[in-house]
Amino acid sequence: ATDTETTMATPEKTPNQLKERTDIRNVAIIAHVDHGKTTLVDGLLKQSRIFRENQQVGELIMDSNDQERERGITILAKNTAVNYHDTKINIIDTPGHADFGGEVERVLNMADGCILLVDAAEGPMPQTRFVLQRALELNLKPIVVINKIDRKDARIDQVVEWTQDLFLELAKSDEQLDFPVLFAIGREGVAMRNPDDERVSLEPLFETILNTIPAPKVDMDSPFQMLVTALDYDDYKGKYAIGRITRGRITPNSSVARITRDGDISRQKVNLVFTNRGLQRIEIDEAQAGDIIAVTGISDANIGETLADPEQPEALPTIAISEPTLKMT
Numbered sequence: 468a469t470d471t472e473t474t475m476a477t478p479e480k481t482p483n484q485l486k487e488r489t490d491i492r493n494v495a496i497i498a499h500v501d502h503g504k505t506t507l508v509d510g511l512l513k514q515s516r517i518f519r520e521n522q523q524v525g526e527l528i529m530d531s532n533d534q535e536r537e538r539g540i541t542i543l544a545k546n547t548a549v550n551y552h553d554t555k556i557n558i559i560d561t562p563g564h565a566d567f568g569g570e571v572e573r574v575l576n577m578a579d580g581c582i583l584l585v586d587a588a589e590g591p592m593p594q595t596r597f598v599l600q601r602a603l604e605l606n607l608k609p610i611v612v613i614n615k616i617d618r619k620d621a622r623i624d625q626v627v628e629w630t631q632d633l634f635l636e637l638a639k640s641d642e643q644l645d646f647p648v649l650f651a652i653g654r655e656g657v658a659m660r661n662p663d664d665e666r667v668s669l670e671p672l673f674e675t676i677l678n679t680i681p682a683p684k685v686d687m688d689s690p691f692q693m694l695v696t697a698l699d700y701d702d703y704k705g706k707y708a709i710g711r712i713t714r715g716r717i718t719p720n721s722s723v724a725r726i727t728r729d730g731d732i733s734r735q736k737v738n739l740v741f742t743n744r745g746l747q748r749i750e751i752d753e754a755q756a757g758d759i760i761a762v763t764g765i766s767d768a769n770i771g772e773t774l775a776d777p778e779q780p781e782a783l784p785t786i787a788i789s790e791p792t793l794k795m796t
């Protein structure tokens with residue numbers, strides 16, 4: 468057998484061998500800067516169960532501009548997870564700046580759907596367009612949220628029309644033109660199916676996420692595989708390699724193969740395994756395909772590398788990347 472044959476990929480699973488993880492949704496949040504992303508995520512956190520359980524998070528609410536900015540960084544620098552009934556919604560932030568290193572594609576790749584947030588007065592802006600284009604290329608299921616409809620200068624109908632025009636221009640299929648549109652005042656923690664509906668809570672948005680964004684369909688029984696999509700670091704636990712588990716499962720202290728972008732394989736050991744709960748990272752005993760996790764112990768991990776079962780070290784395709792910027796948060 469040739470090398471190619473010996474390292475041949477596991478045959479594609481037929482759909483009936485895939486499990487639908489109805490307990491998870493992975494959703495990216497896309498917005499032009501200042502269209503209200505941080506405020507909306509804050510509202511989702513407040514209204515999810517986790518927030519109620521965790522009074523500490525409530526104490527983070529701050530007043531001055533500086534503190535608000537700091538809080539924004541806290542929320543969105545790391546992935547956030549909110550619970551709605553029995554479903555964990557992983558909220559994946561997308562970088563708000565122009566993309567040089569394929570960062571947008573990389574993080575969008577962890578999601579199955581996206582929330583496109585558009586300011587009701589400003590309408591779609593360059594960053595809205597840029598990231599939406601990437602999201603549609605990756606076939607993410609979109610939800611449009613027209614935000615800040617309380618603004619005096621809101622022009623809701625026109626902004627809806629502009630947003631629809633943007634989709635008409637960017638959509639890759641007719642199916643992508645069929646998306647729900649919600650209306651929100653993120654600052655008041657309300658979302659509505661129609662602008663004139665009673666303003667109660669963000670529940671319509673939670674419901675729309677559950678009903679519109681597909682649950683991950685994954686193979687939990689094949690060998691572990693995950694693409695390192697982001698890195699984080701703290702002095703205490705060292706480097707965190709962050710990504711979505713493509714298949715299989717992982718437990719703390721397991722051996723993994725680290726496959727570099729050049730295809731070099733080394734055997735390494737995962738130390739701890741984390742998922743997100745609210746704004747926190749919590750240690751868990753096992754993580755399964757479909758979830759977004761962080762692992763420690765792989766001190767030389769880089770973005771774009773694959774972590775895999777050492778018995779089946781198959782690299783995941785990476786997106787063309789120039790020099791990635793390591794964000795220390």
Ligand code: GDP
Binds near residue numbers: 653
């Ligand atoms: P981000 O840059 O997308 O994260 O936006 P922020 O959440 O930081 O919001 C930007 C500004 O818009 C802040 O001054 C918010 O207070 C304000 N804002 C957020 N949501 C609303 C809203 O629903 N209505 C109005 N009028 N302002 C909002």
